[in-house]
Amino acid sequence: MYCNFKSRQRRCIFISLPVYGIIGFALTLLWQSKSMQITKYILPVVAGAMAGMILITVSQTKIVLAYGNEAMPDTAYMALIGVYMVCSFCAGVIATAIAQRETAIPGVVVGIVLTLAGIYNMMHISHPGWFIAGNVVAYLPFTYLGYLLIRKKTSQL
Numbered sequence: 001m002y003c004n005f006k007s008r009q010r011r012c013i014f015i016s017l018p019v020y021g022i023i024g025f026a027l028t029l030l031w032q033s034k035s036m037q038i039t040k041y042i043l044p045v046v047a048g049a050m051a052g053m054i055l056i057t058v059s060q061t062k063i064v065l066a067y068g069n070e071a072m073p074d075t076a077y078m079a080l081i082g083v084y085m086v087c088s089f090c091a092g093v094i095a096t097a098i099a100q101r102e103t104a105i106p107g108v109v110v111g112i113v114l115t116l117a118g119i120y121n122m123m124h125i126s127h128p129g130w131f132i133a134g135n136v137v138a139y140l141p142f143t144y145l146g147y148l149l150i151r152k153k154t155s156q157l
Contacts, residue, residue, distance in 0.1 A: 040099055044106035048095025048143075049113040055087040056114075077131045081138055088114050088139040092146025101152045104144065111143030 060080060067076040088111060095106040118135045127135070 040103070041106060044095040044098040045109045045113070047098050048091045048106060048110035051094045052087050052091030052110060052114050052143075053117065055090055056084060059083040059087060074128075077128060081131065081134045084114075084118065084135060084138040085142045089142040089146045092143030093150055094146075095143070096147045096150050101150055104147045104151070107143045107147035108140070111140035114139040114143065 060083065063076055063079050063083065064072075067073065091110050091114060092107040095110045096104075099106045115136060118139060122132045122135060
């Protein structure tokens with residue numbers, strides 16, 4: 001879902017929007033299912049990953065358009081890593097909330113999905129080495145922090 005927005009902005013957005021629509025349609029079909037496994041594990045992962053990718057795509061577009069894609073300064077790359085952290089945190093919160101705040105599995109799987117998407121992005125668009133390393137470690141810890149924020153607390157007597 002990540003795109004190089006300088007020269008292919010409109011094409012990337014028009015490609016991404018139908019993909020999000022198909023995922024949304026699949027979500028409505030899954031939501032109507034009565035199976036506990038689907039609503040507890042699959043639906044939260046799909047919804048969390050979709051929300052994270054949408055947030056990242058929108059935020060990344062704004063940063064790249066503000067700084068330009070050619071020779072972005074280090075501050076732009078730092079802002080991108082911050083955006084990735086905040087968006088993955090939100091994705092972890094969404095996945096955990098849909099999973100009824102009981103298990104960390106959806107949040108962790110969303111973190112893995114976002115990490116793999118970030119690695120795919122790094123392979124197709126050139127970035128500085130420190131940004132690649134920061135990108136790889138940005139997603140999983142923050143989706144887990146999202147889980148920790150809203151998980152159900154067990155009472156200890």
